[in-house]
Amino acid sequence: MESDGEEEVRRIVTDEEKLEAQNFNIFDLPDVPKGLPPHLELQRTRVVCEVKAPLHATGTIYSGAYISSGVDNSVNLENFSENFKVDVISLTKTDMVFDMIGIPPGVANAFRRILLAELPSMAIEKVFVVNNTSIIQDEVLAHRLGLIPIVADPRLFEYLSENDQPNERNTIVFKLHVKCPKGDPRRKVLSSELKWLPNGSELLKESAGGSTTNPKTHTSFSRSQDSFPEFADNPIMPSFQDILIAKLGPGQEIELEAHAVKGIGKTHAKWSPVATAWYRMFPEVILLKEFEGKHAEELVKVCPRKVFDIEEMGQGRKRATVARPRDCSLCRECLREGDETIEGEAKSKGKAEAKSEGKTEAKSEGKAEAKGKRDWVDQVALRRVKNHFIFTIESTGSQPPDVLFTEAVKILEDKCERVISELS
Amino acid sequence: MEHGSFKDNSHATFTLGEEDHTLANAVRFVLNQDPRVTVGAYTIPHPSLEKVNIRVQTTGDPAKEVFKDACQELMQMNRHVRSVFDKAVTEYKAEEERKVKKAAEELQRQRELFGSMDIESN
Numbered sequence: 001m002e003s004d005g006e007e008e009v010r011r012i013v014t015d016e017e018k019l020e021a022q023n024f025n026i027f028d029l030p031d032v033p034k035g036l037p038p039h040l041e042l043q044r045t046r047v048v049c050e051v052k053a054p055l056h057a058t059g060t061i062y063s064g065a066y067i068s069s070g071v072d073n074s075v076n077l078e079n080f081s082e083n084f085k086v087d088v089i090s091l092t093k094t095d096m097v098f099d100m101i102g103i104p105p106g107v108a109n110a111f112r113r114i115l116l117a118e119l120p121s122m123a124i125e126k127v128f129v130v131n132n133t134s135i136i137q138d139e140v141l142a143h144r145l146g147l148i149p150i151v152a153d154p155r156l157f158e159y160l161s162e163n164d165q166p167n168e169r170n171t172i173v174f175k176l177h178v179k180c181p182k183g184d185p186r187r188k189v190l191s192s193e194l195k196w197l198p199n200g201s202e203l204l205k206e207s208a209g210g211s212t213t214n215p216k217t218h219t220s221f222s223r224s225q226d227s228f229p230e231f232a233d234n235p236i237m238p239s240f241q242d243i244l245i246a247k248l249g250p251g252q253e254i255e256l257e258a259h260a261v262k263g264i265g266k267t268h269a270k271w272s273p274v275a276t277a278w279y280r281m282f283p284e285v286i287l288l289k290e291f292e293g294k295h296a297e298e299l300v301k302v303c304p305r306k307v308f309d310i311e312e313m314g315q316g317r318k319r320a321t322v323a324r325p326r327d328c329s330l331c332r333e334c335l336r337e338g339d340e341t342i343e344g345e346a347k348s349k350g351k352a353e354a355k356s357e358g359k360t361e362a363k364s365e366g367k368a369e370a371k372g373k374r375d376w377v378d379q380v381a382l383r384r385v386k387n388h389f390i391f392t393i394e395s396t397g398s399q400p401p402d403v404l405f406t407e408a409v410k411i412l413e414d415k416c417e418r419v420i421s422e423l424s
Numbered sequence: 425m426e427h428g429s430f431k432d433n434s435h436a437t438f439t440l441g442e443e444d445h446t447l448a449n450a451v452r453f454v455l456n457q458d459p460r461v462t463v464g465a466y467t468i469p470h471p472s473l474e475k476v477n478i479r480v481q482t483t484g485d486p487a488k489e490v491f492k493d494a495c496q497e498l499m500q501m502n503r504h505v506r507s508v509f510d511k512a513v514t515e516y517k518a519e520e521e522r523k524v525k526k527a528a529e530e531l532q533r534q535r536e537l538f539g540s541m542d543i544e545s546n
Contacts, residue, residue, distance in 0.1 A: 074457050074459070076497070077497055085508070103505065107502075110449065110450040117446075406506055406510065419495050423488055423495075
């Protein structure tokens, strides 16, 4: 009898059962929840903006952070390629607004920094002043000329270093010769008066001990820049023709020659090809409870960016909805307490503690009855979506903004390549 | 420049010259995504000097390889960003052109409509 019992226990495990055991994944069972619980998902993907400060701003970048819940937090190339999206919102010759979804914040910031400081452009560097009898000092005039944006693709030019001769491949020459005749009223000198000299400098260099050979100018152009196909039809000129350079009174004159060279924003901000470039995270506004009637109207009135709208629900009842979350500038006006009475202050201290615990919904009913100008504060959740950036690029005119962004990405690639080749 | 030890090549500090937060923070992110990395951090010893020290400590693999892999991955991510961006821009431009053409056609149709109406009234 005993031997029979032992045989029953020692059953042979079939191959199918072995395969099943191998492929068994606990997350496939019907009642095991997939993914992260909602409060952890909130922490992982959203920055919660409270009245005092944002929460969960630093992301958990460790790839195995949620491995016990079966969620893969890694951003490797495969899932980056799948999830990355770009949406262009608006694109003109000078401005561009686009959304980038799925990109880590460090990389987005790298693009912004490169756009501001490491993209090359052309700007006036050396100014040869022949005659300046205006009230603007030479150096102030030179400084102002340097800040004028020039429409010239820097990719067609080379850098000019100390030992190089200025030639048609690394210098652009402008001339400014304006006079205000005696008896005339005061006149303005605008950037439209900067004339491009495609054949190079016209000022003669002083040569020691008079030579009989050809007098040299300050640049050695071997061919006219006019002959380049890119400049044949579009002459090089300042981006904006109405920039005020100086003002001349009667009898005053300015005669100078300006040489523009290639440089990057790190050296001097005049070489930054963007007026500015910035990004913000995509805002998410959630109403935690139904806003009806008077509260709805108050909420709509309070928002300076008109994020909320009133929706008629029939039977004269009104409701507030979030109509334009994208316009939210996170001013937190909807989270701010109204005029605080002493009771309001005490309750707001209690609220701050409750918020730091992370759960406000259970306590919200009690707070809604608190005295204060706005008793619906706490019912609006202001959040920002991590990894979703609204980029704005304003170009100064030398290159269109989409070209600027592509160049910025290329520069980051080049940096990585340089590091890799240094290491190998 | 790699500062490490000959015996244990899984821990090292890499000094990059002429770099700053731009590259270092981006690389740090990609580095920390790698499961082989236990420590991935960077520091800038002095803001006036353009030097970045990137510290990499791994679970056994040589730190140089892991760091190189991270840079490679960042490079490929950038290439992908560029291609997606270019596609989005060309699509947007095409869409805008379509809209402009449709608006022009609409205007033309309306002009013709009004033109024919004038003839009728006369």
